[in-house]
Amino acid sequence: MVGGGQLARMTHEAGIPLGIRFKLLSDTPQDSAAQVVSDVVIGDYRDLDTLRDFARGCDVITFDHEHVPTEHLRALEADGIPVRPGPDALVNAQDKGVMRAKLDELGVPCPRHRIVKDPADVAAFAAEGVAAGDTESDGFPVVLKTVRGGYDGKGVWVVRSPEQAAEPFRAGVPVLAEEMVGFVRELAANVVRSPHGQAVAYPVVESRQVDGVCDTVIAPAPGLSEDLAGRAQELALRVAKELGVVGHLAVELFETPDGRVLVNELAMRPHNSGHWSQDGAITSQFANHVRAVLDLPLGDPRPRAKWTVMANVLGGDYPDMYAAYLHCMARDPQLKIHMYGKDVKPGRKVGHVNTYGDDLDDVLERARHAAGYLRGTITE
Amino acid sequence: MVGGGQLARMTHEAGIPLGIRFKLLSDTPQDSAAQVVSDVVIGDYRDLDTLRDFARGCDVITFDHEHVPTEHLRALEADGIPVRPGPDALVNAQDKGVMRAKLDELGVPCPRHRIVKDPADVAAFAAEGVAAGDTESDGFPVVLKTVRGGYDGKGVWVVRSPEQAAEPFRAGVPVLAEEMVGFVRELAANVVRSPHGQAVAYPVVESRQVDGVCDTVIAPAPGLSEDLAGRAQELALRVAKELGVVGHLAVELFETPDGRVLVNELAMRPHNSGHWSQDGAITSQFANHVRAVLDLPLGDPRPRAKWTVMANVLGGDYPDMYAAYLHCMARDPQLKIHMYGKDVKPGRKVGHVNTYGDDLDDVLERARHAAGYLRGTITE
Numbered sequence A, B: 001m002v003g004g005g006q007l008a009r010m011t012h013e014a015g016i017p018l019g020i021r022f023k024l025l026s027d028t029p030q031d032s033a034a035q036v037v038s039d040v041v042i043g044d045y046r047d048l049d050t051l052r053d054f055a056r057g058c059d060v061i062t063f064d065h066e067h068v069p070t071e072h073l074r075a076l077e078a079d080g081i082p083v084r085p086g087p088d089a090l091v092n093a094q095d096k097g098v099m100r101a102k103l104d105e106l107g108v109p110c111p112r113h114r115i116v117k118d119p120a121d122v123a124a125f126a127a128e129g130v131a132a133g134d135t136e137s138d139g140f141p142v143v144l145k146t147v148r149g150g151y152d153g154k155g156v157w158v159v160r161s162p163e164q165a166a167e168p169f170r171a172g173v174p175v176l177a178e179e180m181v182g183f184v185r186e187l188a189a190n191v192v193r194s195p196h197g198q199a200v201a202y203p204v205v206e207s208r209q210v211d212g213v214c215d216t217v218i219a220p221a222p223g224l225s226e227d228l229a230g231r232a233q234e235l236a237l238r239v240a241k242e243l244g245v246v247g248h249l250a251v252e253l254f255e256t257p258d259g260r261v262l263v264n265e266l267a268m269r270p271h272n273s274g275h276w277s278q279d280g281a282i283t284s285q286f287a288n289h290v291r292a293v294l295d296l297p298l299g300d301p302r303p304r305a306k307w308t309v310m311a312n313v314l315g316g317d318y319p320d321m322y323a324a325y326l327h328c329m330a331r332d333p334q335l336k337i338h339m340y341g342k343d344v345k346p347g348r349k350v351g352h353v354n355t356y357g358d359d360l361d362d363v364l365e366r367a368r369h370a371a372g373y374l375r376g377t378i379t380e
Helices: A006-018 A048-055 A070-078 A087-094 A096-106 A119-128 A167-171 A226-243 A285-293 A322-331 A360-375 B006-018 B048-055 B070-078 B087-094 B096-106 B119-128 B167-171 B226-243 B285-293 B322-331 B360-375
Strands: A023-026 A039-042 A113-116 A142-146 A156-159 A175-179 A185-193 A199-201 A205-210 A213-219 A247-255 A261-267 A307-314 A336-339 A349-357 B023-026 B039-042 B113-116 B142-146 B156-159 B175-179 B185-193 B199-201 B205-210 B213-219 B247-255 B261-267 B307-314 B336-339 B349-357
Touching (some): A006 A285, A006 B336, A023 A048, A039 A048, A070 A087, A087 A096, A096 A175, A119 A142, A119 A175, A142 A167, A199 A226, A213 A360, A226 A247, A226 A261, A307 A360, A322 A336, A322 A360, A349 A360, B006 B023, B023 B048, B048 B070, B070 B087, B087 B226, B096 B226, B096 B261, B113 B119, B142 B167, B156 B167, B185 B226, B185 B261, B199 B226, B213 B360, B226 B247, B322 B336, B322 B360, B349 B360
Parallel strands (some): A023 A039, B023 B039
Antiparallel strands (some): A113 A175, A142 A156, A185 A199, A185 A205, A185 A247, A205 A213, A336 A349, B142 B175, B185 B205, B185 B247, B205 B213, B213 B307, B247 B261, B307 B349
């Protein structure tokens, strides 16, 4: 696996029972996954020679993140190393411009969008969205995204005027403009697909963001109609198939007031919106990602509990979260803590907790309490 | 953790979510746990200097097996390293003579037993068990055990005459004689205890042996009365407390036809009879062992399914079990495979599978099928 973050850490954890040999390419020995894996190569994934050396002897390569350059992935494939997901699929998770063009081609519903070339073009894009006869609106706000490199709110701007639209263009990366969708809530449809074409769909979940960062995930999404849940799952399965995804695909969605879903983002790797599955599903996203990448039959994705809630643990003012374990574990003996071994910095994702049960209010309260207590924003 | 076997492997797996740094002392880099742990020291646990070097910088030491010499454990404690379980507790799992004497002192029911000094003494022990007036019986068969070093049927003999009783004495280790108990079945009462005295009891399980090796574990033990289950749990909790156990304690029991339980063996570490808890309990034995050793509050030991079955996977004639994954995983998408990364040798424990569900027959059949298919004794 290329990349030493928490996704690699938890993928290794899920791979241990399969008896496979897991090899990691990590930036530093302190990285989250490098702390727990035996076979670690320290190196820069942007360097092709490093990647090639690492890949030698691997049966298959997969990823903790989307940042490996596409041309490097093609070079590995040319060397005869299976790369899963492959470069033609992965580019859709690397480049939002490519992804939007591909989804348009497939007729998959997305927010209105196009590549814009400067602030004046942003104003033109905004105006294109004004309904005929509406003389009040200038079409703003508009969402601007650099097509590469953004995550967790980085590389994304909400602009209310052409004047505010200058910054995104400064990086020299193409900029995608999107309509600001007045969504009811955010959903995620997570699926896993294997090379021989088997695929499984997890229950559609609700994802709640705070300051652009995922805060809480509820599985399944409360009150979601069976019809819309089914359509979201079918959409994700279709995207996985048409894009040739292998492994876990997270399709982040907006649910609109008129009962549609629009694709927000794609991620081709285990994803924060699937962490609930570690304790809430028969087979976790990590276990199924490993099985897909190895072309093994996939595990059952169904839930084991009526409700499962995941709450992210962000770093707070206290560097030592371990002390907070005492209170959290004593208060809730069913709590599942998943920490990443990262240094605590304010606002940094350093872990998550899962809770499950029959009563959603209780399950939500327990997850939020634990995440808040670990962060230090709740002290009792 | 001292010892690189599968118990250490699975303890590491369970420790990853806690964000702790796990350090391993392993005989070789090929050992089961050494394949998956980052921080591995290769060395011989029988060498005190090796142990001391290993322990430096550890907050606490625990074990994958019972074989570390008691005097070495005392030396580590004298160095100021917490050893959990400590030498005074662990000696009861190391030396069956010490264990029987201690359980006698506590009034815990055991098979009739005493240390015997030669085959003639075995005959005397056998005769002591003959009921008054019974002129037919010579008291045989008798079970002989070397007090140290046995496991999985090794170091244990069932002898039917004084002539058969010579072999156990050849090792020069004290020999314990025990009555051959006519048990209904074997049970295990597993508990976990932490240094501050908190303890949790898992449901009592039934353990089925084949050729002296654990074959199948059913959780909870089918048809066990609430009364006997409660007494078995209380017995295990009492033993854990009185012996000062820290961590997981497996109390292997015989259920007698007249509705009593007798203690067969003790193990002070995660145990084969607790593997079901990885997929069948809210908190696994491995997670609770880690929590106990670190003196963290313990997790809920209750089952998540009505029935969970564990079946051991023994090595068969095919060295590559991986190929069998395809059929097993496709046949049962809910199957949980736990392999140890060991070379396959006929009869060697190389993994286990867990299944769970509402219908015991179905759950048993799925576990047995998978274990048999992986071994190669079932081919369809």
